[in-house]
Amino acid sequence: MSMIAAFYGGKSILITGATGFLGKVLIEKLCRTSPDLKVIYILVRPKAGHTLQQRVSQIINSKLFEKVREVCPNVHEKIRAISADLNQNDFAISKEDMQELLSCTNIIFHCAATVRFDDHLRHAVQLNVTATQQLLFMASQMPKLEAFIHISTAFSNCNLKHIDEVIYPCSVEPKKIIDSMEWWDDAIVDEIAPKLMGDWPNTYTYTKALGEMVVQQESGNLNIAIIRPSIVGATWQEPFPGWVDNLNGPNGMIVAAGRGFLRAIRASPLAVADLIPVDTVINLTLAVGWYTAVHRPKSTLIYHCTSGNLNPCNWGKMGCQVLSTFEKIPFEKAFRRPHADFTANTITVHYRNAVSHRAPAMIYDIYLWLTGRKPRMTKLMNRLLRTISMLEYFINRSWEWSTYNTEMLMSELSPEDQRIFNFDVRQLNWLEYIENYVLGVKKYLLKEDMAGIPEAKQHLRRLQNIYYLFNTVFFLIAWRLLIARSQIARNVWFFIMW
Numbered sequence: 001m002s003m004i005a006a007f008y009g010g011k012s013i014l015i016t017g018a019t020g021f022l023g024k025v026l027i028e029k030l031c032r033t034s035p036d037l038k039v040i041y042i043l044v045r046p047k048a049g050h051t052l053q054q055r056v057s058q059i060i061n062s063k064l065f066e067k068v069r070e071v072c073p074n075v076h077e078k079i080r081a082i083s084a085d086l087n088q089n090d091f092a093i094s095k096e097d098m099q100e101l102l103s104c105t106n107i108i109f110h111c112a113a114t115v116r117f118d119d120h121l122r123h124a125v126q127l128n129v130t131a132t133q134q135l136l137f138m139a140s141q142m143p144k145l146e147a148f149i150h151i152s153t154a155f156s157n158c159n160l161k162h163i164d165e166v167i168y169p170c171s172v173e174p175k176k177i178i179d180s181m182e183w184w185d186d187a188i189v190d191e192i193a194p195k196l197m198g199d200w201p202n203t204y205t206y207t208k209a210l211g212e213m214v215v216q217q218e219s220g221n222l223n224i225a226i227i228r229p230s231i232v233g234a235t236w237q238e239p240f241p242g243w244v245d246n247l248n249g250p251n252g253m254i255v256a257a258g259r260g261f262l263r264a265i266r267a268s269p270l271a272v273a274d275l276i277p278v279d280t281v282i283n284l285t286l287a288v289g290w291y292t293a294v295h296r297p298k299s300t301l302i303y304h305c306t307s308g309n310l311n312p313c314n315w316g317k318m319g320c321q322v323l324s325t326f327e328k329i330p331f332e333k334a335f336r337r338p339h340a341d342f343t344a345n346t347i348t349v350h351y352r353n354a355v356s357h358r359a360p361a362m363i364y365d366i367y368l369w370l371t372g373r374k375p376r377m378t379k380l381m382n383r384l385l386r387t388i389s390m391l392e393y394f395i396n397r398s399w400e401w402s403t404y405n406t407e408m409l410m411s412e413l414s415p416e417d418q419r420i421f422n423f424d425v426r427q428l429n430w431l432e433y434i435e436n437y438v439l440g441v442k443k444y445l446l447k448e449d450m451a452g453i454p455e456a457k458q459h460l461r462r463l464q465n466i467y468y469l470f471n472t473v474f475f476l477i478a479w480r481l482l483i484a485r486s487q488i489a490r491n492v493w494f495f496i497m498w
Ligand SMILES: CCCCCCCCCCCCCCCCCCCCCCCCCCCC(=O)SCCNC(=O)CCNC(=O)[C@H](O)C(C)(C)COP(=O)(O)OP(=O)(O)OC[C@H]1O[C@@H](n2cnc3c(N)ncnc32)[C@H](O)[C@@H]1OP(=O)(O)O
Pocket: 115, 116, 117, 118, 153, 154, 155, 230, 231, 232, 247, 248, 249, 250, 251, 252, 253, 254, 255, 256, 257, 265, 269, 316, 317, 318, 319, 320, 322, 323, 340, 341, 342, 383, 386, 387, 390, 391, 394, 395
């Protein structure tokens, strides 16, 4: 019998960020392994014309929840959506809902955050710091609360090279920043942001670091743990391999490379690609929830959920495997045949951006314009290059994260729990994982049918022929112009003909 699964039975669990990438996998696993849990409260805001209930139904009826619908047919009744906006005071939760949450909640998983790298500092502070502070305040009023699990990121201290499972202080106290945000106008925030952020590369990582400090300072008597995942990727095993549903991190790059837009990226092939499958993160999260509630460690424990020190893979190996998977499983509607490489220095990057990215986009836009359609490729390419520039920081460096607490927890689990809540990343076969990842991007993110693979391969052959034709015509024109202007070229030409 799994101790962890049994622990969540009969519990009332509060989840923030439940509609996000990690949140959905967390609810899925909870409902599948502990179908007898009492209720999962999820804090959701209405969005894009969808009511709360529509958003929940969308999740429950999705492919990800296929197994849950079998194991727990009354899953609709287990999930109780509570209207909330984490940017508002008291999260804009109604009095009755708040009362229920305060009196019933046993466990909190705080996943909500803004993960945009370029978010305005004010907004990133609001969601990643102030909302965390407010949730902790709510937690302090919950008599039945057993554990508060905060999801942070392994990159909250990316200004350091070696990172231990401790909280590192930021130079300015989060409380001071929260207070200042109330009276600083946007112009002041913009001016002061680079100074506050120092050597943090973006507002996301900086505010996640502040969020951790808030957790430490406001923990009071609460039973808290922090989980720091690195770059979270598609599912490895559960509920099925390769599930992914957003364009964040590597996903967007895989799409861009597979469709032939991405031709070159500035990355160090030997730098560690610290990817971690989302199901591994969720297994660790549930194990930490159990351990924190049952063993009640004296201090707040931090768990690194990373792969680099136990089973490293580098960007070179990952890139090669991604490209070789495209041979077997091509994406539909490719712009060019997938082929990309890593560049190292700034001059090459500028050259490749001009020749391999911008020029083909412009040529294609001219073709669209000439055929009476709206040019769109240059805009898309500019967006891609902007995204790449934001990711570059993370693919040109390596970090070392110690994983003592994570390994300690693994040794505390029964063999049954080690199997059901497996977070031992040493068992991960990277080549197999990446192949499933690319397949998952095709199936679940791009929603492409496997039956379309022969047509996609034929399209790539056509693109190859267009490429050869284009190069031949280009070469002939260039050579003709050269012969017309240069005596040496003429001599070479006559020599060849002779
Ligand atoms: C040895 C030699 C070997 C040779 C081999 C060569 C191999 C070559 C490469 C092959 C393939 C590559 C495979 C692997 C390499 C990949 C590298 C990946 C690096 C990953 C690093 C991640 C670091 C993460 C560190 C921290 C982790 C975390 O804690 S949190 C999660 C990370 N967060 C994010 O990823 C969010 C990042 N995103 C943003 O900040 C913003 O979206 C943005 C700033 C990038 C863009 O903002 P903008 O306002 O312009 O756009 P937005 O409003 O967001 O979207 C507008 C529309 O654009 C679409 N969109 C968004 N992102 C992408 C994208 N990446 N690709 C395509 N389209 C995208 C979006 O859907 C919107 O569309 P519409 O709704 O239709 O308008």
